[in-house]
Structure formats: C-alpha cells, structure tokens
Amino acid sequence: MxxxxxxxxxxxxxLxxxxxxxxARRHLMRNILGLAVLESGANLLLVAIGYRQGGHAPILVAGQTPGPMVDPIPQALVLTAIVIGFGVLALALALVVRVKENYGTLDNREVAERLRAESREARS
Amino acid sequence: MRRHYPQHRVIRPMGHQGNHGRLAASALFLAGLGLLLFNLVASIPFGHAPLHVGRAILERASGETGADNIVTAILLGYRGLDTLGEVTILFTAAAAAGMVLASAGRGQAQGEDAGFIFRTAAWMLFPFLLVVGAYIIIHGHLTPGGGFQGGAILAAAFFTPLLASPASPFNHRVATLVEGFAGLAFIVIGLLGMLGGGQFLTQLFGKGAPGALFSAGSLPVLYLAIGLKVGSELAGLMASVFGGKEKA
Known part of the structure; x- marks a missing residue:
C-alpha cells in the first residue's frame, strides 16, 4: 500500500x-528538460498502474510454469512512448540550437517578442 | 529589413514584471490536475491491475504469435501496424531535426578531440557494443529487449567514436541506405503477408518451438528491420548534431 x-x-x-x-519557466532548455521530466512521470504512472502484487516480467521462460505476470499492455505503450519521446526531444533540441544561433538568447518570452517585432516589420 | 539585436542578454528571473498572476494561475492549474490524477489513480488499487485485455493477451499471446516476450508479441504481433507508424514518427523527427540543423551550414567537424585515451577506448568499445546490440535485437522475441533497445546500442557503437573525436569517420550515405532498406523490409514483410490472402503483417513463417531462436514467425525479422532502422537513424541524427567527417 x-x-x-x-x-x-x-x-x-x-508530471x-x-x-x-x-x-512557468522562461529558459528554453528548462522547458525541454520539463518535457523530458513530464514524459518520465507519465511513463512511470502507466507502468505503476500495470503492476500486480508479486507479478513477474511478462516473459515466458522455457521449462518454467508461468507465475502471475504484470500487465503487458502498459509496458508496450510505454516502450512506444519512450521512442516517440526521444524523437520529440531530438527535434526540440535541434530547434533550440537554431533559436540560439538566430537570436542569441534562450529566453522564450524574448524570442516571442522578437518574432512579433519581426513579423510587424515584415508587414509594414 | 533586419534589426540588430544585442547578443547574450541576461535572462531575468521570474516574477519581475508582474508575473505573479501567471504564477498563481499555473499553481492553481497544477493543483487541480494533481488532484484529478490522484483521484483517477486511486480508483485502481496498486498491485491489482484490472487486466481486462491484459489477461487474455497473457494467456494467448505465446500460442498465437509464438513469441516468449509478451511485450514483443503485443508490439509486433498484435499492433505491428502501430509500430510501423511509430518508426515513421521517429523517422520524421530525425529527418526534421537533420533538416533544421543542416540549414545552419554545418557539416564540418565541430568540437575538440578528446585525446588519445578516449579515442582508443571508443574504438575498443565498438565491437562489443555491436555484438551486444545485435544480440539484444535478435533475441527480442525471447528475452527483454528488442529492436528499439538494441538499435539504440548499435547507434551508441557508431556514436561513441564521434564523441571522442569529431574527426572520426561517419558515412551518412551508408546510414541513410541502411535506414531506407530496413524500412522497406518492414513494409515488404507486411505486404508478403497479404499475398496468401491474409492481412497486412500476417505471420510468414511457422511459429517454431517456444524459446528457440528461430521462432515466432516473422517477428524476429521485423525486429531486425526496426533495430537497423532505429540504429542508423539515431547514429545519423547524432552525427548531424556533432559533426563527423564525411567519408567519400
């Protein structure tokens, strides 16, 4: 319990x-770290929900009678989530590298202000 | 017209310009969400998973797919099409990240050489990482692991030398070729399953003896394709971030 x-x-x-x-944070790297932490929280929650008292990993071993096993579905879902989370993280980091090169800052509000200013300039 | 912006401005801490309202709103939202999640989770007593579909899968997966690893049976046997979509998402993300970084005019090696010891150690690790990665991929239907996990280790084998020295060779063209053919193999295996009048990704070979290396029909082949695809994708992605000499 x-x-x-x-x-x-x-x-x-x-989560x-x-x-x-x-x-609430303004630093882009912290936003991305937050994304990673959020993902691990969600994954941990899913796996914890699939746990059974005294359950084993859902893998059959030749020559052994299977005991109680944990729910395999959350594990398969979390495997998918981890892979997709990696892809999202890689893309986000690549975008941050470009933001840093273009604007010289990693403050997301400042980047947003400059983007607005640039689009205003482009319109006028 | 381009305005010139001062570089490297200091990031001010939170709460300088009347951000208290925003902070309070986030705190309220988080408290509400936490309460909601706690209530949701409390309805499932810990250690007593409801196992609605799970029980049926635990009982029948090994007989229906031939895989001893039931997570693999779900991932490739029951929802192989979803896994194809998942690999596609990973491919899209890797391609987009490579595109975003490539337009920055990179391609030449960046960073410094980590020195003789690191370089030598990285190349000594290389064969062992390859063997471990291949083992984990090939035994994905019998033991913990599989294409995604083993693919990550394969990528590490090629990526560790790059970390030690950005001047290490990395052949992007071969990585792209391996990735493309692995993805093609997955789809071809799926389509071959349709030839006999079955559905996409119908098992091609017999289920074999439980626990044998050649068992579980086409699942090990599919995992091999996924492993190669994930490995080459990750290695190529890392190499495009950290440089790496293009070998002609």
Whole structure:
C-alpha cells in the first residue's frame, strides 16, 4: 500500500514538475528538460498502474510454469512512448540550437517578442 | 529589413514584471490536475491491475504469435501496424531535426578531440557494443529487449567514436541506405503477408518451438528491420548534431 502511494505520488509529482517547468519557466532548455521530466512521470504512472502484487516480467521462460505476470499492455505503450519521446526531444533540441544561433538568447518570452517585432516589420 | 539585436542578454528571473498572476494561475492549474490524477489513480488499487485485455493477451499471446516476450508479441504481433507508424514518427523527427540543423551550414567537424585515451577506448568499445546490440535485437522475441533497445546500442557503437573525436569517420550515405532498406523490409514483410490472402503483417513463417531462436514467425525479422532502422537513424541524427567527417 505504502509502495503504491509513493510510486503514484512520485509519478504525479514528476508530471506536475514537468508541466510547471514548461509553463512557468522562461529558459528554453528548462522547458525541454520539463518535457523530458513530464514524459518520465507519465511513463512511470502507466507502468505503476500495470503492476500486480508479486507479478513477474511478462516473459515466458522455457521449462518454467508461468507465475502471475504484470500487465503487458502498459509496458508496450510505454516502450512506444519512450521512442516517440526521444524523437520529440531530438527535434526540440535541434530547434533550440537554431533559436540560439538566430537570436542569441534562450529566453522564450524574448524570442516571442522578437518574432512579433519581426513579423510587424515584415508587414509594414 | 533586419534589426540588430544585442547578443547574450541576461535572462531575468521570474516574477519581475508582474508575473505573479501567471504564477498563481499555473499553481492553481497544477493543483487541480494533481488532484484529478490522484483521484483517477486511486480508483485502481496498486498491485491489482484490472487486466481486462491484459489477461487474455497473457494467456494467448505465446500460442498465437509464438513469441516468449509478451511485450514483443503485443508490439509486433498484435499492433505491428502501430509500430510501423511509430518508426515513421521517429523517422520524421530525425529527418526534421537533420533538416533544421543542416540549414545552419554545418557539416564540418565541430568540437575538440578528446585525446588519445578516449579515442582508443571508443574504438575498443565498438565491437562489443555491436555484438551486444545485435544480440539484444535478435533475441527480442525471447528475452527483454528488442529492436528499439538494441538499435539504440548499435547507434551508441557508431556514436561513441564521434564523441571522442569529431574527426572520426561517419558515412551518412551508408546510414541513410541502411535506414531506407530496413524500412522497406518492414513494409515488404507486411505486404508478403497479404499475398496468401491474409492481412497486412500476417505471420510468414511457422511459429517454431517456444524459446528457440528461430521462432515466432516473422517477428524476429521485423525486429531486425526496426533495430537497423532505429540504429542508423539515431547514429545519423547524432552525427548531424556533432559533426563527423564525411567519408567519400
């Protein structure tokens, strides 16, 4: 019971920390780190939900009678989520590299202001 | 007309220009979301997963797909088409990242050489990483691991020398070729399954003896394709970020 509470609380805590870092922080690298933390929180939550008391990894071993196994579906989903999370992270980091080269700053509000100013200039 | 911006402006900390409202709003939102999630999770007692579909899959997966690793059975046997989509997403992300970085006029090696010890150690690691990666890919239907995990290790084998020395050779053309053919192989295996009147990705070969290396029909071949694709994709992505000498 206690383990479950700790696991769920830490997973949800990670989720909320990630969302906070994305929404309230201004540094782009911190936004991206927040995205990574958010992902791990979601993955941990999914795997924790699929846990069964005394369950084994869902892999059959030749010559052994299978005992109780954990739910394999969240594990397959999390495997997918990790792979896609990697792709999103790589793309985000590549974009940050370009932002830094173009604007010389990683402050997301400042970048947004400059983008607005540039589009105003382009219109006028 | 381009305005000139001062470079490297200091980032001011939060809360300087009346950001308290925004902060309070985020705190409120986070508290609400946390409460919602906690209530949702509390409805599933820990350690007693409901196992609606899971139980059926645990009982039947090995007999239906021939794979001992049930996660692999789900990933390739039951939702192989989704996995093809997943690989496509990874490909799109890698291609987009490469495009974004390539337009910056890169291509030449960046960064400094890490020295003789690192370079030698990286090349000594290379064969072992290759073997471990290949093992994990090939045994994906029997033991923990599979194409994605083994592919990441394969990518590490090619990428570690680049980290040690940006001047290490990396052949982007070969990486692209391997990636393309691996993706093609996945689709061709799927289409071959349709020849016999079945659906996309119908098993091609027999299920074989449980626990044998050549079992589980076409799942190991599919995982091999995924492993090669993921490995070459990740290695190419890392190489495009960190440079790496183009070998003609």
């Amino acid at each position: 206690m383990t479950g509470l700790i696991l769920h609380a830490s997973a949800i805590g990670l 909320l920390t990630g969302i906070y870092a994305i929404a």
